[in-house]
Amino acid sequence: MAPAPSRKETLLSRRYIEGQIAEGKHVIIFDDRVLKVDSWIPYHPGGEKSIKHMVGRDATDEINALHSQEARQRMLAFQIGRIQGPWLNFLPPIQGGKFRPFDEKAVYSEEDDTSGQESSEPPSPIFDAVDAAPRLRRRRSVSSRTSASTPDSEGSEPKPFFLDARTREEIALDTAKYPSLDTETQEDIKRRYRELNTRIEAEGLYKCNYFSYFVESCRYTLLAGLFYYFLLLGWYSTSAFFLGCLWHQLVFTVHDAGHMGITHNFQLDSTIGYIIADYIGGLSLGWWKRNHNVHHIVTNEPEHDPDIEHMPFFAISHRFFKSLRSTYYDRIMYFDAFSKFMLRYQDYLYYPILLFGRFNLYRLSWEYLILGQGPRKGPAWWHRWFEIVGQIFFWTWFGYGVLYRSIPTWGSRLSFLLISHMVTAPVHVQITLSHFAMSTADLGVHESFPQKMLRTTMDVDCPAWLDFFHGGLQFQAIHHLYPRIPRHNLRRTQNLILEFCRDTGIPYALFTFTDGNKEVISRLGDVANQLRILEECRKSCAEQGVFSDHH
Incomplete structure (x- = not known):
């Protein structure tokens, strides 16, 4: 028996x-x-x-x-x-x-099951409308109730009809461009994705190239030496420039460590990351990991992905006009008067605002550590305290030792602070570049992980000799598919991803750095223009009591 x-x-x-x-x-x-x-x-x-x-x-x-x-x-x-x-x-x-x-x-019958x-899902008139369009592939094999839009906050005024029309248009474009969401197609994509992972493992692409890190360490040592040398000479602006370059380069290794892409040991990679991020850079790796893990799962979802929730400064989708509630920050991202002003000019303010991006990272880091938002139990219980010591160490050597003791005047101190921090702006451009221009449409819960990652992430095409400048972040689509692949192996992985995309019919977004920036500015400008239309509709409604010719 x-x-x-x-x-x-x-x-x-x-x-x-x-x-x-x-x-x-x-x-x-x-x-x-x-x-x-x-x-x-x-x-x-x-x-x-x-x-x-x-x-x-x-x-x-x-x-x-x-x-x-x-x-x-x-x-x-x-x-x-x-x-x-x-x-x-x-x-x-x-x-x-x-x-x-x-x-x-x-x-319960099988039908109940x-x-x-x-x-489990609220009705979605958006998807019903898409299904009704005769030119689109039928999606009835997937439940039509696959979108959960955050309801408008109480007391909010009705939004013009073009907002819903815009949402339907974005969903329709993605539905036509990407493989069908039926179960058979998505299961086949999953199967091929897992087979590709087996092939990646067989080719040793998960193994770290430690010689590449030796080269990285030499670069870091050179930049640190130049920063210190010019600081001693009193060339404070030049010294600040090289310190900013050092921080810019170190971010890439922190990113690797956060994904266990160096030694593949959780505690060891975490320690490496904390030393670089907190002790040398003044930023919390723990905050970044909490934020970044969510980003990797709900990429480019306005209600859920913290990496695109930059209200009131940026909005990459008209859906932010509805004062969405962020499930990550657990608060409403209000579409208020200040937001309306900033978003109207966001395509012009994009680069100036990113120059100050590092200061915002300080705020987020302190909030994470002071409020104890990280785990207090388990294998990472000690990480918060290790980071707090790191923050004290950073502001001792940088704030007191460099800014206060080594630089004689307040004008020179302010100049050093701004230059060293603004030099790191390319990192913020690189991160936003990979997602801001990509889809934010909600295709429902049945879309496979690999298709969603490729639909919401772009790669940047650059010569191999420039890889050190982009630090692996130019291969964000590949990284989102296989986050634990060390960045020095991502270029070798690219050919396998291209083959996977050809086999599955999923488009692979690849732009030059210049064209990618144009795409981002275009997206920001498009959303700003939608905001202007919204304001015209409101004025028309206030004056005439109807949407006039704007609906």
């Missing part, structure tokens, strides 16, 4: 899983396993937000992309059962999904 299957191997129905989520449980699917991770959330080094965005979803590709083999093995301790066959994603509660309680005494998808 065959032994009874263990509790972890029990097949769980979709309806049962929905009921668990309705009770507030954090349940995710990983490699056909059902994981209930409530007890792990306080210990998760990457924060709780990234987990919450995966509740009710098949998180296999996201987990594989962002975690080591050891971390994935530890996750199996939270397994409560299995599923069979392809999983249709729920909309996570953090994104507005609604779930029905499960009654163990009730009798599969209809839970609709009950």
Whole structure:
């Protein structure tokens, strides 16, 4: 007689899983396993937000992309059962999904078991309208209720009809441009993506090239030496320039360490990252990891991705005109009078504002450390205290030792501070360049991870000798697909990604640095123009009581 299957191997129905989520449980699917991770959330080094965005979803590709083999093995301790066959994603509660309680005494039919998808997602007239358009491919195999838009805040005035029309237009363009969202197509994309990962592993592209880091270290030493040499000479502006160059270059290694792309050991890479980011650069790596993990999962989603939530200074989608609630910051991004003024000229203010980007990173770092937003338990419990010591160390050597003791006048101090910080602006341009011009349309919860990453991220085409300047951030699309690949191997990986895109029919966005900047400025200008139209509609409505010819 065959032994009874263990509790972890029990097949769980979709309806049962929905009921668990309705009770507030954090349940995710990983490699056909059902994981209930409530007890792990306080210990998760990457924060709780990234987990919450995966509740009710098949998180296999996201987990594989962002975690080591050891971390994935530890996750199996939270397994409560299995599923069979392809999983249709729920909309996570953090994104507005609604779930029905499960009654163990009730009798559920197979139809009840599969209809839970609709009950977990609010109706979407946007998708209904897209489905109704005869020129678009039919998407009825995917639930039409796949978009959760944040409701307008109470008391907000009605928005002109063109905003919804614009949303439908963006969704229609992406639906026509990218592969179908039907289950068969998306499952095939997932299969090819996982096969490519096996090939990448076989070719050794996850192995770090330590000689490249020797070259990097030589560059860092040279820049640090030039900074100190000219500081002693009293050439303060020149010294500030080289210090800014050093910070600019060090960011790339911090990025590698944050993704465990150097030694592949969590604690060792974290320590390397903290020393560089906090002790030398004055920025919190812990804050960045909490922010960045969410960004990698909900890329370019206005309500959820902190990397595009820059109100009141920038808006890359008209959806910000609705005073969206950020699920990351847990606050409303108000579309107020100051926002309207700034956004109207955002395409002109883009570069000037980015010159001051590093100062905003200080604020975010201090907020993260002072409020204790990172994990206080588990393997990363000590990281906050290590970073706080790092912040004290940084402001001792830089604020007191360099700015106050080494530079004699306040004018020279201010000049040194601004030059050293503004020289790092290309990093901020590089980061925003990869996403600001890409799609922010919501194609629903059934879009596969690789398709979403390639739809929302662009790469920058540059000669190999310029790789040191871009620091691997020019391969953001490739990096989003496989974040743990060391940056010095990303160029070698590019040919494999091109082959994958040809096989799956997913467009690969590749621009030169100049053209990419033009795309970003164009997007910012387009949104600013939409704002002007909105203001004209409001004036027309106020004067005539109707939208006149603007609807």
